[in-house]
Amino acid sequence: MSAEKQQHPMDLQEPDPTGNPSPAIAKLSIDGKTIDLPVVTGTEQEKGVDITKLRAQTGAVTIDPGFANTASCLSDITFLDGERGILRYRGVPIEELAEHATYTDTAYLLIHGNLAPQRELDQFSGRINQKVNLPAGLEKFYDCFPKGTHPMAMLSAMAAALSGSYPALLNPTPTREEIDEVIVTLLGQFPTLCAYGYRKGQGLSLIPPRQDLAGVASFLHMMNGRPGDQQDPNPVAVNALRKILILHADHEQNCSTSTVRLVGSSRANAFVSIASGVAALWGPLHGGANQAVIEMLEQIRADGGEFSKFIRMAKDKDSGFRMMGFGHRVYKNFDPRARILKASCDEVLGKLGIHDPLLDLAKQLEAAALKDDYFVSRKLYPNVDFYSGIILRALGIPTEQFTVIFALGRLAGWLAHWKEMLESPGFRIGRPRQIYTGPTQRRFVRVAQRG
Numbered sequence: 001m002s003a004e005k006q007q008h009p010m011d012l013q014e015p016d017p018t019g020n021p022s023p024a025i026a027k028l029s030i031d032g033k034t035i036d037l038p039v040v041t042g043t044e045q046e047k048g049v050d051i052t053k054l055r056a057q058t059g060a061v062t063i064d065p066g067f068a069n070t071a072s073c074l075s076d077i078t079f080l081d082g083e084r085g086i087l088r089y090r091g092v093p094i095e096e097l098a099e100h101a102t103y104t105d106t107a108y109l110l111i112h113g114n115l116a117p118q119r120e121l122d123q124f125s126g127r128i129n130q131k132v133n134l135p136a137g138l139e140k141f142y143d144c145f146p147k148g149t150h151p152m153a154m155l156s157a158m159a160a161a162l163s164g165s166y167p168a169l170l171n172p173t174p175t176r177e178e179i180d181e182v183i184v185t186l187l188g189q190f191p192t193l194c195a196y197g198y199r200k201g202q203g204l205s206l207i208p209p210r211q212d213l214a215g216v217a218s219f220l221h222m223m224n225g226r227p228g229d230q231q232d233p234n235p236v237a238v239n240a241l242r243k244i245l246i247l248h249a250d251h252e253q254n255c256s257t258s259t260v261r262l263v264g265s266s267r268a269n270a271f272v273s274i275a276s277g278v279a280a281l282w283g284p285l286h287g288g289a290n291q292a293v294i295e296m297l298e299q300i301r302a303d304g305g306e307f308s309k310f311i312r313m314a315k316d317k318d319s320g321f322r323m324m325g326f327g328h329r330v331y332k333n334f335d336p337r338a339r340i341l342k343a344s345c346d347e348v349l350g351k352l353g354i355h356d357p358l359l360d361l362a363k364q365l366e367a368a369a370l371k372d373d374y375f376v377s378r379k380l381y382p383n384v385d386f387y388s389g390i391i392l393r394a395l396g397i398p399t400e401q402f403t404v405i406f407a408l409g410r411l412a413g414w415l416a417h418w419k420e421m422l423e424s425p426g427f428r429i430g431r432p433r434q435i436y437t438g439p440t441q442r443r444f445v446r447v448a449q450r451g
Contacts, residue, residue, distance in 0.1 A: 061433040078252040085333035103245045107412035131188025132209040135165035142200040154197035156278040163271035172267035182270045195222035236351045247337040250413025256280040260414045262430040287406040290389035293325035307365045325386030341387035354394045
């Protein structure tokens with residue numbers, strides 16, 4: 001095993017597992033009764049109070065709108081420390097992955113827990129590459145969407161539609177082999193779905209995947225190539241998109257990942273579970289945020305480009321204006337992904353020689369906000385959505401396609417969490433509780449007809 005690991009330049013050192021429940025307990029008193037609740041400590045010393053038996057012992061449940069203080073699972077996949085600005089996939093810092101890894105490296109790491117020896121990685125890539133073409137006739141489904149359909153609507157529908165082509169992969173209690181097969185199938189066909197939805201939305205003919213190109217390059221070719229064109233995509237664009245996909249590959253229990261796990265917990269198949277993640281990601285408070293950044297910049301430009309006016313509006317809670325792309329619910333420090341994309345943004349704009357008034361405005365807004373005490377004191381730094389939106393626009397990708405790119409990156413994380421959930425010894429269907437606040441029991445009385 002050690003010899004195999006030495007074949008890969010990015011050897012993953014596994015930490016000693018320390019995630020067993022600690023002997024510490026928390027005491028809860030309710031209605032004069034005190035119960036002991038176990039305290040679980042993770043490998044990074046995060047602590048959680050285990051309330052699994054709370055309702056059985058007390059009849060009470062917890063209330064936590066938005067689940068901001070609720071851990072829905074134990075997970076080995078991603079560690080995120082928003083206070084210190086740390087993000088690691090399976091223990092590997094995001095900075096190292098963005099610098100050295102391919103997206104396939106990253107997907108394998110997230111899904112299987114370790115970086116693969118080169119031979120194993122080649123086999124994994126080869127299996128994915130065999131799945132890039134859609135099942136016969138499926139591309140005709142795109143003709144059924146009304147003109148102007150958002151590409152995220154097409155992506156969600158088409159991901160679910162894949163289930164019709166793979167009846168053998170719909171087992172509600174899949175074997176390890178079946179889990180592995182559905183994962184490589186989705187990794188192979190999802191980029192094609194993303195690119196085809198874009199092409200159909202633009203009224204363009206479909207460009208089939210090129211199996212002689214690596215994944216990111218093939219995706220860019222399917223999006224922006226011409227029929228019969230064998231010219232390779234610009235390596236600057238390929239590298240920039242590679243980083244964006246890696247940085248978006250997972251972010252622990254975010255809205256869309258939690259949705260995938262919740263839907264999958266009903267034993268729904270992987271195709272519809274992933275389709276549900278796409279739907280959740282579409283929202284402007286989640287994956288749609290980078291699209292909202294560009295729309296905000298367009299609003300500022302249409303108003304005359306005086307960004308200082310909008311900075312003042314952002315400080316005024318009564319203005320109704322929100323500065324998109326600044327701050328993050330989880331990070332109370334500079335988003336580590338944003339640091340990487342900030343440097344990549346400067347590189348892309350410089351090497352591609354992009355001169356776009358909207359991008360110039362974005363850089364001016366960034367510089368002004370980073371010097372403003374209001375933003376700095378509240379740690380409202382530009383986040384990953386701010387820089388990814390600028391880069392994607394520089395690459396010539398239309399705004400409505402931004403969230404599709406996010407979904408393409410997040411696919412690896414969704415699949416990793418779906419697999420982890422199914423293989424968890426504590427697997428059970430997700431079923432949150434509520435506190436009812438409606439009327440108490442009352443009689444049915446027919447309302448008299450008015451007038």
